[in-house]
Amino acid sequence: MIYPQNFEQKTGFDKIRQLISEKCLSPLGVERVGEMNFSSEFDIVSVRLNQTEEFVRIIHGDIEFPANYFYDVRYSLKRIRPEGTWLDEKEVFDLKRSLQTINEIVRFFKPTTEGEVLYPALTELAGDVLVFPQLIKQIDAILDKFGKVKDNASPELAQLRKEMTTTMNGISRSLQSILRAAQSEGIVDKDVAPTMRDGRLMIPVAPAFKRKIKGIVHDESASGKTVFIEPDVVVEANNRIRELEGEERREIIRILTTFTDMLRPLIPDILQSYEFLADIDFIRAKALFAGQIQGIRPVMENMQQLDWGQAVHPLLYLSHQRQGKKVIPLDITLTAQKRLLIISGPNAGGKSVCLKTVGLLQYMLQCGLLIPLHESSKTGIFNRIFIDIGDEQSIENDLSTYSSHLTNMKYFVKHCDAKTIILIDEFGSGTEPQIGGAIAEALLDRFNRNQSYGVITTHYQNLKHFAEETEGIVNGAMLYDRHHMQPLFQLSIGNPGSSFAIEIARKIGLPEEVITDASEKVGVDYVNMDKYLQDIVRDKRYWEGKRQNIRQQEKKLEDVTSRYEQDLETVNKQRKEIIREAKAEAQRILSEANAQIETTIRDIKKVQAEKEQTKLARKALDDFKASVLNADEEDAKIARKMAKIKERNERKKQTQKGISNQQTFNRDVIEIGDFVRLKGQTSVGTVMEIQGKQLLVAFGMIKSNVKLEQLEKVSKGQIKRESPKSTFVSSQTVDEMHEKKINFKQEIDVRGMRGDEALQAVTYFVDDAIQVGAGRIRILHGTGTGILRQLIRDYLRSVPGIRQYHDEHIQFGGAGITVVELE
Incomplete structure (x- = not known):
């Protein structure tokens, strides 16, 4: 059901109909376009879409579709239903060619030799359509390739046309003989030839010589300088031609009437086949229109x-x-x-x-x-x-x-x-x-x-x-772009829009005093409502972009962390293997040490403690001791390395888990100074005032009244955890930062902006400057009353990462420009 009746006119669908009609090949398709209607039946709509989508594929396919002769002969077929009527040559010729087209289209949609159906919806549409190959053969027996009745369409017609040819040749010879004689006598010019007038051959002669040739004067030229004479000797022959032409016409009518009588019983089936031709014409036009507008089947x-x-x-x-x-x-x-x-x-x-x-x-x-x-x-x-x-x-x-x-x-x-x-x-x-x-x-x-x-x-x-x-x-x-005062024509779902009545009025040049009076009448809160709303929407888009970047960095950080944990696990396995091998080596060393000590004691006793031999034995024992100590030092180095790895791992775990020793956090109680955010959002603000269930919250430089149930309390730990701390930056991010640094302009012009707009622009500008590592930037705010300059400098005083700021040199703008030196 569609409401109201002029729905198509209001939406522009009437123009769509017109555009599709222009792509039809015949009135058959145009009628279907006019009958095109809205359907709420899912199956019907699906079939229609499938048919159109398949024809789009046909248009872009390699095989040419048979679309040569989309003739509408339905009126002619309905006209010959009474007995004694017949189709003329042109109607029969159009019937033949359109039936051939129907036959070729049905053959086009037949399954391939392998049984594959390329276009299921259109194949189903063509499945029950009748074709008439015998009828086409019968028409071919009557008409030639130009649509004229053949000489051999009947024996009588063949005899008549043969006699006509013989008679015409005789007339031509007689006229040529008379014409040559008249030319030799100077009655007619040398370049004159016999002319056909009213179906009879005649000789053109100047009026002064018309008595020189015996015959009948039939006509004269518009200028009166030529008369057309039918010589007496060819009058009878021309009369015979006229008789033969009449007999020929009657024979052709007889042939066409006989064909029509044979055709009449088939008319209902033929008309049904033309309904199929109309459908194909319509679907083809829809497919062409889809290509024109880049339409798809969703x-x-x-x-x-x-x-x-x-x-x-x-x-x-x-x-x-x-x-x-x-x-x-x-x-x-x-x-x-x-x-x-x-x-x-x-x-x-x-x-x-x-x-x-x-x-x-x-x-x-x-x-x-x-x-x-x-x-x-x-x-x-x-x-x-x-x-x-x-x-x-x-x-x-x-x-x-x-x-x-x-x-x-x-x-x-x-x-x-x-x-x-x-x-x-x-x-x-x-x-x-x-x-x-x-x-x-x-x-x-x-x-x-x-x-x-x-x-x-x-x-x-x-x-x-x-x-x-x-x-x-x-x-x-x-x-809407507030800075350029022009619409963006983009729909954003989730927040209401602003009418920008004040801004638009100011843009078109309405007197400022009128705008001021209007603002006073509705109140500053009402005027600011739209502005704050748009600021929130703009900030949301800005922070959504930031959040997206953070998500990407977090994903990269997770990948790096995963690889780090795998490496750490490998190191732990290696550590256990090293410790096992070290214990085995220590056991071997102890065994060797005991054996060495016992050997040394035996040697001393054997030589009865001679000084030289005792010194040699002691030196050998000291050398062995030194080798053991060196091995202990290597073990100590390994232990120190493993301790460092463990320490780094513990720090990483602490970073991921957050600070566990925070002060007890009560989420249900919100007080002045607490951090809060809108439910479902990421931007964090600070509670400035509490008035019952209404809270005044500062989101950066913007203050807004928000209902208590729309807020959730945020701990400092959450803020830290949600802040990106990763130093793992992908090559893509590095390239993006490099590109941003190249295109970064170290100067911003906020002259003419209101205070809050200027602060917002400066905030984004300073953030970008710090991000790209700019050492020095300039802010053009003008001198004026100095209020804008003071607001900007109050903000700069609160930003970490700014080393100092000062007026520009007097030659380059003086107090109208603030130069900011970044750390």
């Missing part, structure tokens, strides 16, 4: 879901392609847990395009068209697609824009269910904002209760808050 499951990557609006793609521009693709996900997506962001930021892309691609998919997505995308199927977009104001029905929106909403609430996808642009707009927002929130609640899916765009803050607090609904934002 994974489709019989469930309600959207998991799209790099989705592109096909009409926008074609338009940008003609202009040489690129379309920014859309990534969007709707699941059973997050069914309703509330998209907010600035005007002209791409919200409506996002919504139309979802509606158009889902509708195209369920009409059997391939759609432009990334091949990893997953699609589902819906029973109903409802859309409310654009101005539906109606004078005839006395409906305002808002009334028409409410009429649509009434229909949506009544008919939506878990298999419905709802697309609403500028939800709740068109009336007084407060009541409009309240009604929109109530309707959104009903949609959510009915388990419906949907994409809804809005500017209302209450809908953003409702989405944040309600299960089944998720916020999304169309991103």
Whole structure:
């Protein structure tokens, strides 16, 4: 079910139909394009997609597809149903060629000689189609290769044409004889030849000589300078030609009537075969269009879901392609847990395009068209697609824009269910904002209760808050570049967007006093809300990138640690082997020592303790002792090495396990000064104030009021553990750092920025400078009132890694530039 009736016009599908129609070869396919409809039957949609995908493969294959003669002869076949009617030569010729095409297509889809079916869906479509080879042979017996009735189509026709040829030759000879005589007498010019006028051969003559040739004057030229005379001698022959032509025409009609009488009983079967030809023409056009928009057959499951990557609006793609521009693709996900997506962001930021892309691609998919997505995308199927977009104001029905929106909403609430996808642009707009927002929130609640899916765009803050607090609904934002004041046309799911009304008004040149008055009327908190929100989104993207880098480094660190542990295990095995061998060697040494001592004692006793012999024995014993001591020193060296290895291993284990002797940490109690972070996030902030269940938390330079239940307490140990400490850096990272260092600019210009924006930019700049190892950087902040200069220097004073900072030399900018010396 599709709502409203002009759904195709609102989504642009009517233009898709037109583009596909232009690729059809005949009215057969064009009719099918007009009949193309939305289906919620999974099997039907799957078959349609399979057929189109297979034809895309045919187009890119090596074997040429037979697509020469897609003629629509259905009107002619229906016209000859009454007895006595017949097909003319052209109709019979078109019938023959189109039947040949059908025959060739059916043969194209037959299994190969090995029994392999290359195109299952199309082969099944062609399975029951009738072909008429005998009929084609009969037509070949009647018509020649140019579509004219052959001379031998019947004996009578052959005799008539033979007599016509003989008579025409006789006329030609007679005329040539008369013409040569007239030329010799100077009646006609030398280059004149017989001319055919009204089916009769004649001689062109100047009006002054028309009495010189006996015959009938039939005609004259437009200028009056030539008359055409039929000589008396050929009048009878020309009359005979006329009679023969009439007989020939009657014989041809008889032949065609006889053929038509034979054809008439086959008309129902032939028309059925032309339905197949229409299907093939239609599928071929869909495949060609898929190639034009880079469409694919995505994974489709019989469930309600959207998991799209790099989705592109096909009409926008074609338009940008003609202009040489690129379309920014859309990534969007709707699941059973997050069914309703509330998209907010600035005007002209791409919200409506996002919504139309979802509606158009889902509708195209369920009409059997391939759609432009990334091949990893997953699609589902819906029973109903409802859309409310654009101005539906109606004078005839006395409906305002808002009334028409409410009429649509009434229909949506009544008919939506878990298999419905709802697309609403500028939800709740068109009336007084407060009541409009309240009604929109109530309707959104009903949609959510009915388990419906949907994409809804809005500017209302209450809908953003409702989405944040309600299960089944998720916020999304169309991103915006605040520094360049231009939309990025990228969808970010998870956070609401900002309308940037103040910034856009300032960009287009609205007087500053007007902007100031407006800001005062709504209050500074309301104005800052959008700014803080965008800052959080921007910081989230920045820290997400940092976190990704940390994850990569942690993975590399784990690999290095694993290798280190394996090496350590090998060393331990070697140590045990060395100790075993050392013990065996010590045992051997002790045995030898005892034997040496006993030998020495015997020698001394034997020589009765002669001094020289005693000295020699003692020297031999001392030498042996020295060798034993040297062995002990080697063992000591090994022991010291093993101790060092063990000590390093223990330090590594302590680093991985964290500091175990920390002070007792109570996670459930949050006090001023504690470290906290948003649940599910990584950025850590400090609690500044506690007001009931509202906490003022400083995330870097940004302070924000956050509900207590949205926070979790973080210990110092966790912060240390989550900080990257690895010194193991891959070659890829080194190359990236080298590239970043080469491209790093040692100067930043923050003039004209507001204080918080300038501080944020300087923070990122200083981080990058420290990362690439820059020794000296410059910050251009201007002089002005000096407030921006003071804010930046207060920040620099708190950053470790900065040796000193000072004004630039007076010749190069003086107090308008701060020079920072890094350690």
